[in-house]
Amino acid sequence: MREIYTEVAEVLCEHKQLNINAMAICQSLGYNGFKRLHRCLSKKMMCAEISLINNFYDKYRDVFLPPHATATYAPRDLKSHLMEWDKKLLDGITKLGDANKKHFEKVGVENCVIKDIMECMLHDYEKCGRWYKRFEETSWLAHDLHVLDDRLHDKLKKIEESGNPY
DSSP: OHHHHHHHHHHHHHHHHHHHHHHHHHHHTTOHHHHHHHHHHHHHHHHHHHHHHHHHHHHHSSOOOOOOOOOOOOOSSHHHHHHHHHHHHHHHHHHHHHHHHHHHHHHSSOOHHHHHHHHHHHHHHHHHHHHHHHHHHTTTOHHHHHHHHHHHHHHHHHHHHTTOOO
């Protein structure tokens, strides 16, 4: 089981760092909505990592210390950010799906932590693809980018102010 949890922890650690990098990059590009989105997602990955540690102890009565993966992630603009993030999300979803399948084969049930984070990444994967397609259709019109960014900022600001960590 430790091997499966290690695989999942590597994905969580990579995506936590990826979102921290994306947060800083999006802010530097002037997209505060995307900055806030990635800040929330980095917190979600950190919370999921903690849940994974607790889940391992609860289920197997042993301490699990996750490895710490790094993510080299440095897009230059919003277009390359969405393209790279889309690839990273799909890769993470695939790895988590494989890990959940292994977990199911070993114990006969899915892992709730893996399932929750997969659902989060699937949601982000769908949104990322829609945004990319929309921006392609409008030839990456700056006004369109900033309208979405402003809406993301307002939506996520309310979520953060409510005390929800993600």
